[in-house]
Amino acid sequence: MSESVNHTDRANTYDACPGADIAQESPLAWSFFNSGAPAPRPNSRVVLRELADRDHLILRGGAIVLDEAVRQVFGVSLPARPQQLVVFNGGVSSLQWLSPDEWLLIVPFGQAYRVETELRQVLGGASVAISDVSAGQTLVELHGEDLAMRELLMKSVAYDVHPRNFPPGKGVTVVMAKSSAILRRPDDSRWELVIRRSFADYLYRWLLDAGEEFEIGVDRNS
Amino acid sequence: MFHIYCPYCEEWREEEEFHAKGQAHIQRPLDPESCSDEEWGDYLFFRDNPRGIHHELWVHAVGCRKFFNITRNTQSYVILETYKMGEQPRFTAENPNGESQGGAASADLDSQTASVQEARA
Ligand SMILES: [Zn+2]
Numbered sequence: 610m611s612e613s614v615n616h617t618d619r620a621n622t623y624d625a626c627p628g629a630d631i632a633q634e635s636p637l638a639w640s641f642f643n644s645g646a647p648a649p650r651p652n653s654r655v656v657l658r659e660l661a662d663r664d665h666l667i668l669r670g671g672a673i674v675l676d677e678a679v680r681q682v683f684g685v686s687l688p689a690r691p692q693q694l695v696v697f698n699g700g701v702s703s704l705q706w707l708s709p710d711e712w713l714l715i716v717p718f719g720q721a722y723r724v725e726t727e728l729r730q731v732l733g734g735a736s737v738a739i740s741d742v743s744a745g746q747t748l749v750e751l752h753g754e755d756l757a758m759r760e761l762l763m764k765s766v767a768y769d770v771h772p773r774n775f776p777p778g779k780g781v782t783v784v785m786a787k788s789s790a791i792l793r794r795p796d797d798s799r800w801e802l803v804i805r806r807s808f809a810d811y812l813y814r815w816l817l818d819a820g821e822e823f824e825i826g827v828d829r830n831s
Numbered sequence: 832m833f834h835i836y837c838p839y840c841e842e843w844r845e846e847e848e849f850h851a852k853g854q855a856h857i858q859r860p861l862d863p864e865s866c867s868d869e870e871w872g873d874y875l876f877f878r879d880n881p882r883g884i885h886h887e888l889w890v891h892a893v894g895c896r897k898f899f900n901i902t903r904n905t906q907s908y909v910i911l912e913t914y915k916m917g918e919q920p921r922f923t924a925e926n927p928n929g930e931s932q933g934g935a936a937s938a939d940l941d942s943q944t945a946s947v948q949e950a951r952a
Contacts, residue, residue, distance in 0.1 A: 691841045691895075708895035709839050767832075767845040782894050784847050789893045
């Protein structure tokens with residue numbers, strides 16, 4: 610058989626973004642309403658902020674072909690080392706190693722479809738999977754006092770969050786408060802958590818409770 | 832704290848992130864159609880239960896979610912090594928001290944075994 614197949618057409622893609630005219634609620638919207646969101650005060654040592662304006666994609670496939678594709682589309686190389694996190698686009702976008710053949714790509718809200726299309730164009734017939742998981746998880750940021758953030762995390766995860774073991778540019782999937790979360794350090798001033806939508810309220814309330822001694826505040830102007 | 836070395840994450844991780852998945856290196860018969868009932872039954876239902884060195888399949892369930900192998904002593908519970916899918920164990924019932932067979936991967940395993948002993952000490 611020498612029949613040519615257009616491999617880019619083999620994936621059935623569609624734009625899952627409903628558009629700006631349809632109101633959307635972030636995974637934490639109900640929690641803010643139901644559990645409250647204490648405003649940050651001058652004595653707040655930790656501030657929590659939901660970064661809901663992001664699209665999340667899972668890239669699966671070989672590191673070499675995916676590396677070539679993300680280099681062409683974003684101009685950054687794929688994090689090849691385990692637990693590696695690469696932040697670009699002024700800290701808004703990121704690529705994180707999740708397993709030897711799986712990466713989490715976070716881009717600004719509404720860009721998932723365009724990014725997927727661009728990546729597929731470069732990838733051609735390569736054996737890869739790109740899935741838009743934006744609706745299933747959300748990104749939560751912690752910023753504030755270094756030690757307070759670390760102590761809050763020490764109460765919540767068994768993983769060693771000391772900077773010696775957890776420098777900026779690292780991200781891990783860990784057990785958090787009997788649920789699971791992706792914990793990452795994009796730079797030395799903040800931590801990020803990627804949490805599942807179905808566990809978002811539980812983990813939000815956990816963080817409020819664990820952060821009480823640090824006068825945790827919630828910044829809702831993101 | 833009980834840590835297990837994940838060969839894919841390349842670091843020591845908390846035991847609660849892992850699950851045991853039974854005996855390792857079980858091969859599906861190449862031609863199931865020509866198996867006897869006994870051979871097929873052995874493959875499906877019968878597992879080894881050795882006293883001493885045992886090769887087990889584990890999964891890094893919260894983490895990279897990859898399956899890998901552990902060589903564990905069922906008497907002392909000591910984990911002698913962890914290794915990726917498709918690789919062969921260094922510690923076996925016939926070679927319980929893991930004496931180097933001069934394989935290509937032995938340098939890697941040497942450093943990992945050294946850190947196992949370090950962690951135990
Ligand atoms: Zn792992």
